[in-house]
Amino acid sequence: MHQALYRAYRPHRFEQVVGQDHAVTIFRNALRRQRLGHAYLLSGPHGVGKTSLARIVAMAANCLDPQDGEPCLTCEACLNAQLYTVEIDAASNNGVDDTRDLRERAQFVPAMGHKKVYIIDEAHALSPQSFNVLLKILEEPPEHLIFLFATTVPEKMPPTVLSRCQRINLRRHEDAEVAAQLVAVANQEGLAVAADAVEWISRKAEGSMRDGLAMLELAASYADDEVTVADARRALGSVPEEEVAALLAAVQAGSGEAILDRTAALEREGADFAQLSHDLLDEVGRRMTAAYRQGEAAAPAFWLGLCRELLTLEAGGVGSQIGRLSLESRLLAAAASAQKASAPSAAAAPVSALPIAVDTLAQLSGGRERWFDILLQGASARHQDGEVWIEFPSPGSLIRAEQEDARRLFEKGLEQILGRSVQIHFSMSKGR
Numbered sequence: 244m245h246q247a248l249y250r251a252y253r254p255h256r257f258e259q260v261v262g263q264d265h266a267v268t269i270f271r272n273a274l275r276r277q278r279l280g281h282a283y284l285l286s287g288p289h290g291v292g293k294t295s296l297a298r299i300v301a302m303a304a305n306c307l308d309p310q311d312g313e314p315c316l317t318c319e320a321c322l323n324a325q326l327y328t329v330e331i332d333a334a335s336n337n338g339v340d341d342t343r344d345l346r347e348r349a350q351f352v353p354a355m356g357h358k359k360v361y362i363i364d365e366a367h368a369l370s371p372q373s374f375n376v377l378l379k380i381l382e383e384p385p386e387h388l389i390f391l392f393a394t395t396v397p398e399k400m401p402p403t404v405l406s407r408c409q410r411i412n413l414r415r416h417e418d419a420e421v422a423a424q425l426v427a428v429a430n431q432e433g434l435a436v437a438a439d440a441v442e443w444i445s446r447k448a449e450g451s452m453r454d455g456l457a458m459l460e461l462a463a464s465y466a467d468d469e470v471t472v473a474d475a476r477r478a479l480g481s482v483p484e485e486e487v488a489a490l491l492a493a494v495q496a497g498s499g500e501a502i503l504d505r506t507a508a509l510e511r512e513g514a515d516f517a518q519l520s521h522d523l524l525d526e527v528g529r530r531m532t533a534a535y536r537q538g539e540a541a542a543p544a545f546w547l548g549l550c551r552e553l554l555t556l557e558a559g560g561v562g563s564q565i566g567r568l569s570l571e572s573r574l575l576a577a578a579a580s581a582q583k584a585s586a587p588s589a590a591a592a593p594v595s596a597l598p599i600a601v602d603t604l605a606q607l608s609g610g611r612e613r614w615f616d617i618l619l620q621g622a623s624a625r626h627q628d629g630e631v632w633i634e635f636p637s638p639g640s641l642i643r644a645e646q647e648d649a650r651r652l653f654e655k656g657l658e659q660i661l662g663r664s665v666q667i668h669f670s671m672s673k674g675r
């Protein structure tokens with residue numbers, strides 16, 4: 244049977260665990276010195292490897308031929324981990340049935356190995372009765388017993404239990420760690436993945452290795468040959484990035500009408516508005532960071548405002564009740580304040596920036612794209628130190644530019660003309 248990628252590539256030894264050096268060190272040292280505690284609480288976001296780590300600990304504690312704290316994976320104990328590992332998913336049945344006779348069963352040494360290890364997933368969801376049973380055991384734990392509690396919300400664990408656990412926090416993975424793992428898995432699977440697809444997926448995984456690998460797998464099922472960003476977006480129910488850019492341009496331009504047109508069109512195309520809201524937030528966050536880094540004057544405030552609107556929407560959208568109307572209302576609010584601030588987008592070019600002839604820009608499409616010529620009517624461009632400001636006379640042009648991905652066209656062409664990498668800022672021309 245086909246095995247999910249994140250299951251197939253979960254770590255089996257400490258050395259394979261990615262990005263949790265702190266936790267690994269604690270366990271390996273305890274195992275080397277044969278001083279493993281009776282109860283640990285592994286806390287951290289979902290998909291960062293809590294259960295995988297717990298399984299390695301169980302195996303390492305029982306391995307007949309451990310190597311520097313690592314399980315050998317080949318001895319009889321390593322091959323029969325199910326004989327001494329008991330996994331309980333507290334979220335699925337509150338643990339009542341599983342813990343009812345726990346107290347009796349826990350007294351017996353395991354059929355194999357010398358440590359019986361209970362791995363309790365989503366431990367915070369255990370019933371109060373179950374916690375009481377556990378607490379009694381933890382007060383005087385038999386020598387052969389180890390409890391590994393895993394939870395995403397340690398604050399929901401009873402303090403009485405917490406106080407008897409050694410607490411180890413697993414951290415969210417960095418994008419680069421997820422990306423590296425995606426590349427490694429793709430290589431082993433013989434799967435071609437475009438670099439920007441890797442980047443996009445690892446960002447979307449938000450620090451969860453499991454989510455990243457699940458997304459890669461889903462995207463691969465959509466891909467013909469190489470997995471592209473478009474495949475990944477489709478797999479996740481995201482609209483194409485040009486659509487996101489165009490919608491943001493409409494907000495930036497303060498054009499309520501354009502926003503409503505776009506959301507109506509997106510609804511006709513069957514867009515998932517909750518996902519769209521995530522994608523917008525993701526892109527807005529990126530632009531906000533970029534604007535701050537570049538020290539732009541007006542832009543960060545605009546992106547920050549829009550960011551707040553979208554965060555409010557997400558916070559209120561528990562149960563994924565984000566629909567077209569709620570998203571529209573937030574975008575319109577941001578558009579209204581953009582218009583009021585009359586600084587609808589990136590800061591204008593500094594006075595010292597040199598003009599670029601519109602004729603030069605027009606050549607970038609090779610004269611093949613009619614929309615491109617229309618776009619450039621009344622536009623102007625200036626450049627300085629690798630930054631290029633292109634101003635359009637109307638919100639319509641600005642939105643069109645984003646929608647047709649003129650940004651990339653300008654970027655590529657101007658990089659050749661100016662002989663260096665460039666950053667493009669779109670805005671509306673003022674004072675006309």
Ligand SMILES: [Zn+2]
Pocket residue numbers: 305306307308309314315316317318319320321
């Ligand atoms: Zn072994």
